[in-house]
Amino acid sequence: ACSGCITSAETVMLEKQSLDEFLSNINKGKTVIVSLSPQSRASIAVHYGLSPLQVFRKLTTLFKSLGVKAVFDTSCSRDLSLIESCNEFISRYKQSHLDDKESKSFLPMISSACPGWICYAEKTLGSYVLPYISSVKSPQQSIGAIIKHHLCHKLGLRPGEIYHVTVMPCYDKKLEASRDDFVFHDESDELTTEVDSVLTTGEVLDLIQSKAVDFINLDESPLDKLLSNVSEEGHLFGVRGSSGGYADTIYRYTAKLLFNQDIKGPLHFKTIRNSDFQEVTLEVEGKTVLKFALCYGFRNLQNVVRKLKIGKCDYDYLEIMACPSGCLNGGGQLKPKPGQSGKDLIQALETTYMETVLVADPFENPMVKSLYDSWLEHPGSEKAKKHIHTEYHPIVKSITSQLNNW
Ligand code: SF4
Incomplete structure (x- = not known):
C-alpha cells in the first residue's frame, strides 16, 4: 500500500x-x-x-x-494488542472528556496496526498527526x-x-x-x-x-x-470479526466501562461515503458520547486526515487501514483465479474469515x-x-x- x-x-x-x-x-x-x-x-x-x-x-x-x-x-x-488499545483509549478519553479540557488533542485515537498507514503518516503527515496514533504495537x-x-x-x-x-x-x-x-x-x-x-x-x-x-x-x-x-x-x-475488530472491541469496552451499556449483537455501522468509510455512535441521554469510524483505503484516509488538520474531525476513535476492504485485500494476498473477479474473491475471503473461526472475547x-x-x-x-x-x-x-x- x-x-x-x-x-x-x-x-x-x-x-x-x-x-x-x-x-x-x-x-x-x-x-x-x-x-x-x-x-x-x-x-x-x-x-x-x-x-x-x-x-x-x-x-x-x-x-x-x-x-x-x-x-x-x-x-x-492480536487479543493482547486489543486489550492494551482498550486501556489506552480509556485513559485518553478520560483525559480529553472528563479531566482537563486542555488535553483535548489526544482524541481521536487512531489505530496503529497498519504499517501502510504508519509509513504514510510518518513520511507525509509528520508531527501534527503522530500524537493521535495509538502507541500499541x-x-x-x-x-x-x-x-x-x-x-x-x-x-x-x-x-x-x-x-x-x-x-x-x-x-x-x-x-x-x-x-x-x-x-x-x-x-x-x-x-x-x-x-x-x-x-x-x-x-x-x-x-x-x-x-x-x-x-x-x-x-x-x-x-x-x-x-x-x-x-x-x-x-x-x-x-473476532473482520478488520473491524479494533473499533468494535474498544467501542463495546468503553460503552460498558464508562456508560454501563452492555452492547450485544453486531454494531450498526452507518455507511458515510462508501462501504470503506463507516461510523457508529453511542448516545446517552440524548448526547453523543462515542463516535467511532472505520476508514479504509487511501482516498478515505486522506479525507479524514484533512479534517483532522483543520480541527474538524469529531471522532473519538478511527480505525484506519491503507487497503480498501482492509487486510483481507492486502497486496501480499493470493490473486483471484482465472475467471474470478476481485470482488468475488473478497466476498469469499470475508465469508471464510468470519464463518470458520470461532469468535471469542479478548x-x-x-x-x-x-x-x-x-x-x-x-x-x-x-x-x-x-x-x-x-x-x-x-x-x-x-x-x-x-x-x-x-
Ligand atoms: Fe495495512 Fe493493507 Fe497491510 Fe493490512 S494489508 S496492514 S490494510 S497495508
Missing part, C-alpha cells in the same frame, strides 16, 4: 526478507518459529477450497517438515515481543537464538518488522529483532509450489498450543490472561508499555528529495 514512498534502502531490506533468506536460515542452529496471520490462512483456504483450520494444520506439517520448531497463530497477540510486533522477550526465556533460549518468521497479507509488514524500534541487543550482545523475517501469503504459495507439495492432500498436524489458543477439540479461539482469552499473570502484570503496566507499545517518528525528507519535489 505504501510502495509509492519506499526508499532504496527499504527496497534492499525487502529483498533481504525473501523466501530464499527464510529457507537459508532453517537448520542453521537457530530455533525457527513461524507465526501465521489469520488473513493469510483465509487467503490460502479460499485458494484451495479448505477451511482456515485445515490450512493451519497443513502449514504446520509443511513448515515442520522443513525444520521449523513451532507454528503459531497471531490471534493471541500491531499483532505482528506483539507476537514478536512475546516470543523474543518472554517465551524464549521460558524455553531457556536467548532471543538471538530464535529466528522468528511471520506470514502476513502485505509487503509493508516487512518494513514494519525492520523498524529500528523493534531491534535490540540480547544478553549476549547479539543484535536481534522481534520479527526476523516476513513472508507474504503469496510467498508461502510459492513455497508450496516450489516444493511440489500436494497441499490439499497433505497430512494435518496437531497445532502447537504454547501461543495459539486451541481448544481440546483442536479449534482455534480468539479471532478479555477472556486464557493465553493473554496468563501472559499478564506471568509477565506483563496488568494492561498499561510499565512492562506492557516497554514491550507492547512503541513510538512513531516524523521522517524529515532529505534536501535532495525536497528539491525533487519542487
Whole structure:
C-alpha cells in the first residue's frame, strides 16, 4: 500500500526478507518459529477450497517438515494488542472528556496496526498527526515481543537464538518488522529483532509450489498450543470479526466501562461515503458520547486526515487501514483465479474469515490472561508499555528529495 514512498534502502531490506533468506536460515542452529496471520490462512483456504483450520494444520506439517520448531497463530497477540488499545483509549478519553479540557488533542485515537498507514503518516503527515496514533504495537510486533522477550526465556533460549518468521497479507509488514524500534541487543550482545523475517501469503504459495507439495492432500498436524489458543477439540479461539475488530472491541469496552451499556449483537455501522468509510455512535441521554469510524483505503484516509488538520474531525476513535476492504485485500494476498473477479474473491475471503473461526472475547482469552499473570502484570503496566507499545517518528525528507519535489 505504501510502495509509492519506499526508499532504496527499504527496497534492499525487502529483498533481504525473501523466501530464499527464510529457507537459508532453517537448520542453521537457530530455533525457527513461524507465526501465521489469520488473513493469510483465509487467503490460502479460499485458494484451495479448505477451511482456515485445515490450512493451519497443513502449514504446520509443511513448515515442520522443513525444520521449523513451532507454528503459531497471531490471534493471541492480536487479543493482547486489543486489550492494551482498550486501556489506552480509556485513559485518553478520560483525559480529553472528563479531566482537563486542555488535553483535548489526544482524541481521536487512531489505530496503529497498519504499517501502510504508519509509513504514510510518518513520511507525509509528520508531527501534527503522530500524537493521535495509538502507541500499541500491531499483532505482528506483539507476537514478536512475546516470543523474543518472554517465551524464549521460558524455553531457556536467548532471543538471538530464535529466528522468528511471520506470514502476513502485505509487503509493508516487512518494513514494519525492520523498524529500528523493534531491534535490540540480547544478553549476549547479539543484535536481534522481534520479527526476523516476513513472508507474504503469496510467498508461502510459492513455497508450496516450489516444493511440489500436494497441499490439499497433505497430512494435518496437531497445532502447537504454547501461543495459539486451541481448544481440546483442536479449534482455534480468539479471532473476532473482520478488520473491524479494533473499533468494535474498544467501542463495546468503553460503552460498558464508562456508560454501563452492555452492547450485544453486531454494531450498526452507518455507511458515510462508501462501504470503506463507516461510523457508529453511542448516545446517552440524548448526547453523543462515542463516535467511532472505520476508514479504509487511501482516498478515505486522506479525507479524514484533512479534517483532522483543520480541527474538524469529531471522532473519538478511527480505525484506519491503507487497503480498501482492509487486510483481507492486502497486496501480499493470493490473486483471484482465472475467471474470478476481485470482488468475488473478497466476498469469499470475508465469508471464510468470519464463518470458520470461532469468535471469542479478548478479555477472556486464557493465553493473554496468563501472559499478564506471568509477565506483563496488568494492561498499561510499565512492562506492557516497554514491550507492547512503541513510538512513531516524523521522517524529515532529505534536501535532495525536497528539491525533487519542487
Ligand atoms: Fe497491510 Fe493493507 Fe493490512 Fe495495512 S490494510 S496492514 S497495508 S494489508
